[in-house]
Amino acid sequence: MAADLDLVYSSAAAQLRLFRERKLSPVEMLDAQIARANEVEPKVNAIAWQFFDEAREAAKRAEDRYMQREARPLEGIALAVKDDTDVEGKVTASGSVLFKDYVAPVSHPMVQRYVDAGAIVHMKTTVPEFCMAGVTKSALWGVTRNPWNLDYTPAGSSGGSGAALAAGMCTLATGSDSAGSIRLPASVNGVYGFKAPYGRFPTVVPWALAPQSVYGPMARSVGDLAMMYDLGNGPAPYDHTALAKRSLPTRLPDPAGMRIAYSPDLGYAQVDPEVRRNTEAALRHFEALGVAVEEVRIGWTADMVYDAFVGTALTSYWRNFIDNVVDLVTQSDDVSDHFRHMHAIATALPKGTVERAADLVAGMNREIDAIYSAGFDAIVCPTTAVPSVPAEHEAFVDELVINGVKVDGLTGWWLTHPFNLLYLHPIIVAQTGRASNNVPTSIQIIANRYDDVTAFALAAAYERVAPPLFSGNAFPDFRGRN
Known part of the structure; x- marks a missing residue:
């Protein structure tokens, strides 16, 4: 029996309302999502670990809470957790055979807050090895595929979370983002993702020392994303970087009169014509809302961005982790060729790389700061340069060409x-339609430093006027050769 698509794709807000009105039970909702997972998971391969039996027991307890009028804010909502994020008593493998038996002693603080609010963790989702790739595949889990077109990747590294949301297997999901790992999967799966500014969500060692790397929520609606934002952010006693708790206003500001600076390519990227076309269609929706849109030039170059990124990531947060992993390797198949390439790049960086990267980042920041200083409320640009890449894309092997130009296989x-x-800017990814291969495309809405309210206000208003995915005939159809 085919799943009830309207049910499995319903929002958390809609489910909570039906739970409270006794028109739907958490058990019925979870059973529908489990049935959906059993139906589509062999095609998608987004689940690393599943806890369906435990989740059913939790759903029964949630049902009792509604009967007793003791329901918590997320009572009975199914939450998928990315498999780089700890859930107490469950394995966190991060896509690596080296960690396939590591059981987390406590939950990540963001996850714990959602569980304390009543969410039910029924699965952990696939990631590439150590979350170091833009496609989700690993020796541990195999290849994860995009529900909209199985030939393509759901991106990475939160690819399993994005695919699970797109396939109707969960209501909410968690992600983490060190280079786009929330935003890329949100883009190509047609869902919403929030890249928080540094400190907004609490984190754990060693990532508390890596401002470029943050945790955050993913959902199919802005309202659900906002709910996760309100419940997940705030200080933690063990995290010196976590900021004071912040809640979004019940009524977000009307964006009419705001100004958007549009950059089609951030000055350096080759962008596929379909992505650009869908981006410009999205900008017309903003204009219909009374938002002024003006194209701006950003003077970044491909070499500048690459050198700044590699010189920061591979000398700090990733380099430390890579070195620690290397110490654990005892046989050749412990790690992938992709990891070995990353290690080789990191160890070959010359003296002075850190200082040069810092100087480049300072210059990039000055350009962005000038845009906000000129009175713009947000910058909008595409999230991906192409709708997606093949599911089995090898970043250091396969040639990647956009507009007839060869680009870097990893970040191009x-x-x-x-x-x-530039890690102080809040960013929300919003879908802009689908490309000819049926894969969704999206924009990044980049607000000024710590101006989370503006990011959410623009995203929520845009959602109201943009044609929706996950309705009518716009559900994933799992097309492709696989």
């Missing part, structure tokens, strides 16, 4: 990683 199809360097 991203427009996300520069903003991990």
Whole structure:
């Protein structure tokens, strides 16, 4: 029996309302999502670990809470957790055979807050090995595929979370983002993702020392994303970087009169014509809302962005992790060729790389700061340069060509990683339609430093006027050769 698509794709807000009105039970909702997972998961391969039996027991307890009028804010909502993020008593493998038996002693603080609010963790989702790739595949889990077109990747590294949302297997999902790992999967799966500014969500060692790397929420609606934002952010006693708790206003500001600076390519990227066309259609929706849109020139170059990113990531947060992993390797198949390439790049960086990268980042920041200083409320650009890349794309092997120009196989199809360097800006990814291969495309809405309210206000208003995915005939159809 085919899944009830309207049910499995319903929002958390809609489910909570039906739960409270006794028109739907958490058990019925979870059973529908489990049935959907059993139906589509062999095609998608987004689940790393599943806890369906435990989740059913939790759903029964949630049902009792509604009967007793003791329901918590997320009572009975199914949450998929990315498999780089700890859930107490469950394995966190991060896509690596080296960690396939590591059981987390406690939950990540963001996850714990959602669980304390009543969410039910029924699965952990696939990631590439150590979350170091833009496609989701690993020796541990195999290849994860995009529900909209199985020939293409759901991106990475939160690819399993994005695919699970797009396939109707969960209601909410968690992600993390060091180079676009929330935003890329949100883009190509047609869902919403929030790249928080540094400190907004609490984190854990060693990532508390890596401002470029943040955790955050993913959902199919802005309202659900906002709910996760309100419940997940705030200080933690063990995290000196976590900021004071912040809640979004019940009524977000009307964006009429705001100004958007549009950059089609951030000055350096080759962008596929379909992506650009859908981006410009999205900008017309903003204009219909009374938002002024003006194209701006950003003077970044491909070499500048690459050197700044590699010189930061591979000398700090990733380099430390890579070195630690190398110490654990005892046989050749412990790690992938992709990891070995990353290690080789990191160890070959010359003296002075850190200082040069810092200087480049400072210059990039000055350009962006000038845009906000000129009175713009947000910058909008595409999230990806192409709708997606093949599911089995090898970044250091396969040639990647956009508009007839060969680009870097790892980062050449991203427009996300520069903003991990400029890590104080909140960013929401919003869908802009689908390309000819049926894969969704999207924009990044980049607000000024810590101006989360503006990012959410623009995204929420845009959602109201843009043609929706996940309705009518716009559900994933799992097309492709696989």
